[in-house]
Amino acid sequence: MKNSFLTALSALTLLGATAQDLKQAEKQIDKKDWAGARTTIDQVTSGDKGAKDYKAWYDKGKVYSQFATDSALKGQVPGANMVALDAFKKSYALDSSKASIAAVLDNKYAYIANLYNTTFNETYKIFQKNDFAGALPGFVNTNEIGRFIYTQHIGLTGLDTVVTYYLGFCYMKLEKNDSATFYFKQLADAKVAGQGFDLPYRWLVYVYSDKKDWDNAQKYAAAGKALYPKDTYFDDVAIQMLKDQGKTDELLKKYEDVLATDPNSYEHQYNYGNTIFALVYGVDKKPAGYQELIQKLEAAFTKCTQIDPSRPEAYLALGKSHFNQAVSINDSLKTIKGTTPADAAGKKALQGQAEEQIKAAITPLEKVFGFYDSMASMKTAEKSNYKSAISLLGDCYRYLDNKEKAKFYDDKYTAADSK
Template sequence: MKQALTLGIFSFFSISSFAQSGEVTNAILAQKDGMLLDAKTSIDKASEHEKTKNDTKTWYYKGKIYEAIALDPTLGKQNSDAAKIAFDSYTKAQQLDETAEKPGKYKKDLTEAFASQSLAVAIQNGGIQAYQDKKLSDAYDYFTIYQTIKPLDTLGYVYAAQMALAKDDYKNAKEAYTKGMTKTGYISPEILTNLLYIYKTVESEKDLNKALEIARLGKSKYPNNANFVNQEVDILEKSGKLTEAITNLESIIQKGDKKVENYLLLGSLYEKNKELDKAKESYRSALAVNPNSFEANYNMGALIYNPAVDIIKTVRNMGVSDYQKKGKQMEAQAKEVIKISLPYFEKAYEVKSNDFTTKKTLKEIYASLGMTDKANALK
């Protein structure tokens, strides 16, 4: 009786183990017959049972079945995490295969599985679907997995970075962009611009030295993109290196890049550095390139006009005695300066008549010069 009981228990465990091993076989056969939901049910049971949950075969076929589900137009939408489960299952199979008593049995199959275009498509589709469902963290995870499958494809890095940016995860966005540039060599203006934003403005990631590297990389890769020249100058200025910013920009102009934008930027730097004569010269150079430049005309006009405004303010604050001594002389001096600024503001207004500040300033100038009709015409 005791022997019969022992045999009965042994038989139970043998049958149970065989049954679960049979679930793997059932899953394989169901997949071959196109019955993916039945295959899913069987392989899920096998991957949870004590006797088969540590078998490489179980996880390899779980990967294949879930990959097929992910690629099915209907089932893929109903099982939005299928592609990720497929990848995780292949990864688990790889780990088990490497530590098995006879390692490497599934090495070739797993290598092919990870390298297959079908898995890449499944992961990519999973990321796109997650994004459309507004599951940004899931989308980020999918595109990060895609990087593992297709390390030389820019898509995984750029999309992962964009998902991270969309959820204000600037650290991971920065890392995805940087990793992508290193791995693929792909460096676009958009990537560099986004990195500049992160390094310059995001408090937790701010690093002006890194920002300067990115700006200079952009200037090197895209010499016709004025944004990177402007960014370099702006970063140098923010870093307290105004003289270096001026020197760099002068060098660019001397090498033949005589764009209006460069002269305008140089003029503004000279203004900030209190080198007003050089600022005027820069704006004159800009006007020589394009006489119709709104910015060059306005900046030149303002540079001439503002000191006259300061003189007028000083006169208005004078006492009677001081005014009698030098007030009228200073007013006349201011008026002559204002006359010099007038043509620049008139040209700026001609180019951009809807600019409120230009219109307001021009009206004030006309009034101060006694040109009442022209002042009244600017309503």
């Protein structure tokens, strides 16, 4: 009986010591003796009794929150924010009702909310320096704190759009595409919109298009287009899909729909013209509606020169189109083998048409020449365009029997490789 009595006495003494230590920690907290409170509360929660006490864990969260958020204490305890979060989680797990009451009494959840605000603000400063690898762990921590705040009905929403965006952005910059897709999908699936939030939709369209997953690419392109109707980027997925599938008629119709909404898109006008160019000139047999198609492609390239006169590729395409028509007309002369006055008149009319096309080709081709000729050096694509233009100009002037001009451009062609 003596041994039993001593055992019971020992247990009561231990219980009393634990309760006493918790009171001591709370007195230290009241006095803002945060270092002392930290030592005491760590001892309390490491004991069997304290480990089961919601209040002990809540007070530990409170103390470490102070080390994480107070400017005078920050840095003294690395990772204090996540230690605090872990303590708050344990407190709520033991008794969510009492823990919540304690948090409300502490200035309406201030110690928990401050963890979120401070972690985000400090991380954002790192992000602003374009240190995406350095910012990523902070946004992960902010998100974890935020999810706790949400699940305990303290605040925030089911989807923290800002933090989710920055998580996706950091992963994207770090080329961790699967993780970037994971977070951006959350935003896109929730149809989040607003300035800057077009990026998740653009990213998903890019990723799925690259994988040739056209169902998902079109899904997010449609979602993005609905929220950002003036952004023609989201039309590109349908355009690319139709290109890959070789559906030329549908592709042209899609371009026309896009251009009806945004006629000043240089890229779409140019690509529309190029698509028709290949359809008209890249085949042995003229397609149905040949003349109408030529009018459309030349209208598209002409529009490009109006949108941005400083870009030479549309001028080159126009010059090529007129030159190709001259060649086609000239070839048709060979089909007139008769010598009657009607045959002679037909030949003369065709020769006149061919000459008109040659003259029409010269104007845009000389624009291209003027653009490149003054350049001291050129990239491979630029040199190719330059040589193409001067070669055609030499042929044009030969056709017009202007030998001097033809030689001028022939000499330019010979010297082009030295640029």
